[in-house]
Amino acid sequence: MKTTTDQKKVLEIGLEENMNAPEIxxxxxxxxxxxxxxxxxxxxxxxxxxxxxxxxxxxxxxKFQKPGAVFLGVVHRIDRPVSGVVxxxxxxxxxxxxxxxxxxxxYEKPIGLxxxxxxxxxxxx
Numbered sequence: 003m004k005t006t007t008d009q010k011k012v013l014e015i016g017l018e019e020n021m022n023a024p025e026i027x028x029x030x031x032x033x034x035x036x037x038x039x040x041x042x043x044x045x046x047x048x049x050x051x052x053x054x055x056x057x058x059x060x061x062x063x064x065k066f067q068k069p070g071a072v073f074l075g076v077v078h079r080i081d082r083p084v085s086g087v088v089x090x091x092x093x094x095x096x097x098x099x100x101x102x103x104x105x106x107x108x109y110e111k112p113i114g115l116x117x118x119x120x121x122x123x124x125x126x127x
Contacts, residue, residue: 018105024054024061027087032096034058038088044079058090080105 024042028035036054038044043053059072075097077089091097102111 005063021051024057032092033077033100033123034090034092036088038080038084038086040083040085043082045076054088055090062092075099 024038025037025070026034036058038054043049043051046053047057055074055076059074062068063072073092073094075091075094077091077097077100080086080088089100091100117119
């Protein structure tokens with residue numbers, strides 16, 4: 003997979019060496035949608051590990067030359083050991099609208115499974 007210029011910028015602004023740049027799937031003035039890898043943490047917790055939300059704030063601050071604090075709301079979370087798509091809101095208005103969207107269940111949850119292993123066959127699943 004080719005690393006984008008934006009992902010390289012994320013690396014340049016201080017991601018830990020053992021963490022790859024988040025794969026940004028979609029970005030506009032309102033939202034950033036990221037592919038979360040297993041082990042990445044979405045929001046801060048008692049471990050003190052720097053979460054994706056803070057890395058992405060650094061990315062937005064650098065990319066758009068934002069002075070002061072950067073707003074980035076977490077629309078939803080997924081557990082640390084799980085991979086998947088995570089949506090971040092770049093504005094409080096986008097966060098409020100996305101929260102309403104999820105609260106009112108105006109979406110369809112895709113159901114699927116992706117399993118990569120040498121040890122299992124389809125017959126064993």
